[in-house]
Amino acid sequence: MVTEQQEYQLLERFLHYTTYDTQSKLGAKISPSSPGQLKLAKHLQQELFAIGLENIEVSKNAVVTAFLPSNINKNVPTIGLIAHLDTATQCSGKNVQAEVIENYRGGDIALGTGEEFISPVHYHFLHKLVGNTLIVADGNTLLGADNKAGIAEIMTALSILKEGNLPHCNIRVAFTPDEEIGLGMQFFPLEQFKCDWAYTIDGGEVGELEYENFNAATAIVTIEGKNIHTGSAKDKLVNALALACEFQQGFPENETPEKTEGKEGFYHLSEFLGDVEKVELQYLIRDFDQESFLQRKQFIQNLVIEFNSKKQLVKPITLDIQDSYKNMYEMVKKVPQSVELADQAMKKAGILPYHKAIRGGTDGAWLAEKGLACPNIFTGGYNFHSKHELITLEGMKNAVEVIVNLANLAVVDK
Numbered sequence: 001m002v003t004e005q006q007e008y009q010l011l012e013r014f015l016h017y018t019t020y021d022t023q024s025k026l027g028a029k030i031s032p033s034s035p036g037q038l039k040l041a042k043h044l045q046q047e048l049f050a051i052g053l054e055n056i057e058v059s060k061n062a063v064v065t066a067f068l069p070s071n072i073n074k075n076v077p078t079i080g081l082i083a084h085l086d087t088a089t090q091c092s093g094k095n096v097q098a099e100v101i102e103n104y105r106g107g108d109i110a111l112g113t114g115e116e117f118i119s120p121v122h123y124h125f126l127h128k129l130v131g132n133t134l135i136v137a138d139g140n141t142l143l144g145a146d147n148k149a150g151i152a153e154i155m156t157a158l159s160i161l162k163e164g165n166l167p168h169c170n171i172r173v174a175f176t177p178d179e180e181i182g183l184g185m186q187f188f189p190l191e192q193f194k195c196d197w198a199y200t201i202d203g204g205e206v207g208e209l210e211y212e213n214f215n216a217a218t219a220i221v222t223i224e225g226k227n228i229h230t231g232s233a234k235d236k237l238v239n240a241l242a243l244a245c246e247f248q249q250g251f252p253e254n255e256t257p258e259k260t261e262g263k264e265g266f267y268h269l270s271e272f273l274g275d276v277e278k279v280e281l282q283y284l285i286r287d288f289d290q291e292s293f294l295q296r297k298q299f300i301q302n303l304v305i306e307f308n309s310k311k312q313l314v315k316p317i318t319l320d321i322q323d324s325y326k327n328m329y330e331m332v333k334k335v336p337q338s339v340e341l342a343d344q345a346m347k348k349a350g351i352l353p354y355h356k357a358i359r360g361g362t363d364g365a366w367l368a369e370k371g372l373a374c375p376n377i378f379t380g381g382y383n384f385h386s387k388h389e390l391i392t393l394e395g396m397k398n399a400v401e402v403i404v405n406l407a408n409l410a411v412v413d414k
C-alpha cells in the first residue's frame with residue numbers, strides 16, 4: 001500500500017524532524033519548555049497545509065491541531081490521532097545526527113565515531129531486525145523516534161489518504177508539547193478536539209497496542225526530629241533520619257518496581273531528603289486495579305497512624321497523598337470499538353496485535369480521565385529515552401499502514 005515514493009517521504013520527514021532540538025526541560029512550569037518545540041510545531045503547520053488539512057492551528061503553547069473531514073457522504077465517526085513534539089529529558093536531543101543503515105546484517109552497530117554501540121548481546125530484538133533498514137543516532141544524543149516517528153507516520157498516512165482519495169472517517173490531528181514532563185495537556189484544546197475516540201501513536205515495537213496504564217499517586221511523608229549536640233544528646237536527640245529508615249521497613253519488601261512486572265503494582269521510595277532535624281520521603285504508588293490502588297493508599301495511611309501511635313513523637317509524622325493519573329482502561333472499556341478497530345487495522349496490515357499494559361502513564365491517560373478513550377499504538381521504535389534509541393523504516397511503514405487502515409475501516413464499519 002505504501003509506495004516507494006511514499007516510503008521515501010516518510011523517511012525524509014522523520015529525518016527532518018530529528019534535526020529540531022525539542023528536548024523538554026525538567027522543572028518547567030509552562031509549555032513549551034523549549035523553543036525548538038514551537039519551531040517544529042510551525043513547520044508541521046505548513047506541512048499540514050500542504051497536505052490539505054483544514055482548521056490548522058498552532059497555539060502559542062505549541063499545540064498543533066488540524067482537521068481532515070471525511071470524503072464520504074455518510075454518518076462516520078471522528079477519530080483523533082495524537083503524537084508529541086518533545087523528546088525525553090534524560091538524554092540530549094541537540095544536533096541529532098541520524099544514520100540510516102540499510103539491510104542490517106546482524107551483529108554490533110557502532111554509533112558515530114565514539115565508544116557507543118548497540119549489540120544484539122544486550123538487545124535481543126536486534127536478531128529480528130536483520131535485513132531491515134535501521135535508523136540510529138551517533139551515540140551523543142537520543143534519536144527522537146519517541147515521538148517524531150509518530151508524527152512522521154501520521155503525516156504520511158494523512159498524505160496517502162488524501163492523495164489516493166481513499167475513503168476515510170473524519171480525522172482530528174494533534175501534536176502536543178512536553179509529554180515527557182507531564183505538561184503536554186496543560187493547554188490542550190479539548191473542547192475543540194471533539195472525537196468519538198482517539199489514538200496516541202507513541203508506542204514501541206510493531207504490533208504494540210496499549211490501553212491500560214497504572215493508577216498513580218505520590219505520597220510525601222514528613223518526619224521531624226530534634227537535633228542536639230551529640231555530646232549531650234542522651235534521651236533528648238530525635239533523629240529523623242533513623243526514624244525514616246525505620247518507617248521504610250514497614251513496606252512489603254517485594255512490592256517495589258525492581259521486583260514487579262506485568263500488571264503487578266508497587267510502592268517506590270523515590271526520594272529521601274533531609275537531615276537529623278527533618279526528613280521528607282517521597283513514595284510513588286502504582287497499581288492497575290482501582291480497588292488495590294485504593295488499598296495501597298490506605299496501607300500508607302495506616303502505616304503512618306501505627307508509626308505515630310507506637311513512637312509517641314512530639315511532632316507526629318505527616319502524610320500528603322496526591323493522585324497523578326488514572327488507568328485509562330476505565331474509559332476505554334466504555335468505547336470498545338477503539339480497541340477493536342486498532343486490532344482490525346493491524347491485522348489488515350498483516351501485523352499480529354500485541355496487547356500490553358503500560359507500566360507508566362501517557363497523555364492518553366489524561367484524555368481518558370476527561371472522557372476521551374485513547375489507546376496507544378506502536379511507532380516501530382526501540383530503546384526510547386536513550387542514546388541507543390533506534391527505529392526501523394519497515395516498522396514506521398507498518399505504523400503508516402495501520403493508521404491508513406484505521407481511517408478506512410472506521411468508515412466501512414459504520
Ligand SMILES: [Zn+2]
Nearest residue numbers: 084146147202
Ligand atoms: Zn513518547
